Amino acid sequence: MSVDIEKNRAEILKAYDDVLDDKSSTDWVLLGYEGQTNVLKLVGTGDGGLEELAEDLNSSKVMYAVVRLTDPRTTRTRLVLINWTGEAAPNLRKGICARHLHDVKGMLKGVTVTVNARNEEEAEEDYVFAALAKSTSTSYNFSDRSEHEEKNNPVGTNYKRTNPLSEIDTNSRNKFWQEQEQEEATRKKDEMRRKQEEERLLDLERKKKELESNSVRDAAVLERSNRINAIRKASDAAELRMLQDTSAGFDQEEQHRDEVERTRRAEQMRIQRKQEAASLIGDSTKSARSMFESQPQQQQLNKSSNGSADVSLRPPPRKLKQFNPINITEASSNGEGKDTAASSVNVTTGVAAASASRGSVGKAWPPPSNISAATPQEERRSPRAMFS
Known part of the structure; x- marks a missing residue:
């Protein structure tokens, strides 16, 4: 940001003109800023020189001072501008000012x-x-000016014509250039050798890095x-287990x-x-039942038509063995009466039982209706076998 010197310009120039005037006792003027703005203002003036001016300088501000001094080396009046930047001033403010x-x-x-202070x-x-002396290199005194004049002697010369051949030694010159050429050749050889060594080292380093990178890549x-x-083995094992399952x-x-x-x-x-x-x-039960049911009806029909038909429908009589009765008295006389009597009784009983069984079978026929529970082997038996 630029400085504003127009606001207080008249006041500043009036004080500065007093410093410029040799007839005025004012020999310094101090300028500063209005607060933290960039407006330049008049801080003060004085006639006590640098000692008085140093008392008004603030170490936390940026200020400008103009002091009128007499140069001890030249006895002339000098206007010195002191650019005061206090050590305690903010760095940002220093940069702006x-x-x-x-x-x-x-x-x-x-x-x-x-x-700069x-x-x-x-x-x-x-x-x-000291800063003023550095700015003026001449040192003279205008107050003490001598009145006498020195005599001017005629000016002579020591000029001699230069002979290049006599001034320059040809052998020395040739030797010098030979040495320069040798040094240049040596320098080039050294440079080439150094480059070769660097290339060799770089090649070794490159090969080493390639080997390391190859090993890392192979790993x-x-x-x-x-x-x-x-992963493939695990996948194959999983597939095998899956197939097995x-x-x-x-x-x-x-x-x-x-x-x-x-x-x-x-x-x-x-x-x-x-x-x-x-x-x-x-089927077997029905056929047997129908046969035995139809047999009495047929017998009745036969009886009504022909009395002799009943005999033909009956089964043929069994032939009985000839029975010879034994006299019990004779058996007892021979000591065998009891056994013979028992056997005769048994034979008689057996015949009677056989007759009774034939009669009971005839009465029990036809069989009841639950005969269907019989086994197939029993069904295949002939109905005639039941009478045997």
Whole structure:
């Protein structure tokens, strides 16, 4: 930001004109800023020189002072501009005000020397006069001017014509250039040798890095292949287990289906056999029953038509063995009466039982209706066998 010198310009120039006037007792003027703004203002003036000016300098502000001094070396009046930057001033403020010095110098015409000061020591007379002496290289006194004049002697010369051949030694010159050429050749050889050595080292370093990178890459590839093989093995094992489980499930399911099929076929065969047995038993029972039911009716018809037909329908009589009765008295006389009597009784009883059994079978026929529960072997027996 630029400095504002127009607001207090008239007041500043009036005080500065007093410093410029040799007849005025004012020999210094001090300028500063209004607060934290960039407006330049008049801080004060005085006639006590640098000592009085140093008392008004503030170490926490940026200020500008113009002091009128007499140069001890030349006995001439000098206007010195002191650019005061206090040590305790903020750095930001220092940076902003550093660009204002040019505008201040442009307003204060006639300033010959600018001195930068940061503390009281740099604002003392010795420091300022030393800076003033550096700015003026000449040292003369205008007050003590001599009146006498020195005599001017004629000016002579020691000029001699230069002979290049005599001044320059050809052998020395040739030797010098030979040495220069040898040094240049040596330098080139050394440079070439150094470059070759650097290239060799770089080549070795490059090969070493390539070997390291190859080893790292091979290790990475091997690790990756091992990992892939492990994954493949795990996948193959999982697939094998899955196939085994699937085949086992299929086998179990197939066995279950076979078992169900065998059970179904066995059940069908059992039902079929049961139906066949039931049909066989029913047919045989019905035929036997119908035969025995129709037999009395036929007998009645035969009796009514022909009395002799009843005899022909009966089964033929059994032939009995000839029975010879034994006399009990004779048997007892021979000591065998008891045994003979018992045997005769048994024979008689057996004949009677046989007759009774034939009669009971005839009465019990036809058989009851629950005969269908008989086994197929019993059904296949001939009805005639029941009378045997």
